[in-house]
Amino acid sequence: EAGVTQSPTHLIKTRGQQATLRCSPISGHTSVYWYQQALGLGLQFLLWYDEGEERNRGNFPPRFSGRQFPNYSSELNVNALELEDSALYLCASSSQQDLYEQFFGPGTRLTVL
């Protein structure tokens, strides 16, 4: 069974640009979560999508947004990039049978120059 996949592995952008990160959940999982792991700030919850709807949002500005597609894959968009957005962005998925067990992907390393 394939795990959670994320693309790209690395992404380098400059300040003010937009970044798009992608996530494919485990087959059969309908929930997707995004977390930011920034140096010195730890792992912080960003967004939760379930059945195409945004269910919960962490304490991040509106320039962090995303969506979930009918096939349950998801995109995270970060607009007007700032230097402090440099981080590892982790995607996780869970199934309806066990909403509390989240399976994580390898992450996308975003570097903002």
Add this chain to the structure above:
Amino acid sequence: AQSVTQLGSHVSVSEGALVLLRCNYSSSVPPYLFWYVQYPNQGLQLLLKYTTGATLVKGINGFEAEFKKSETSFHLTKPSAHMSDAAEYFCAVSARYGNKLVFGAGTILRVKS
């Protein structure tokens, strides 16, 4: 609201020695508790979880943790450390009615030969 405190950002043990990583949580509702491990440049892998029932939980790679409600703790232990256990470990809590994971700051485990 939930929060997690991991005591000790770095723990060093000798190969074959007991591993003890400490985690205390705060939760306004009965918690779900998790331990994840992260190897360099990788995502998170679930070691074990506590949901309900038996308070002593066994996980992968010989790790186990005990939920102690009176002490609001969920410490991770392994009787004998291996070199391959060197990694960063995260304790996390989730509310029963919300799906986001709240993580501790992490503990880097070093195993000395």
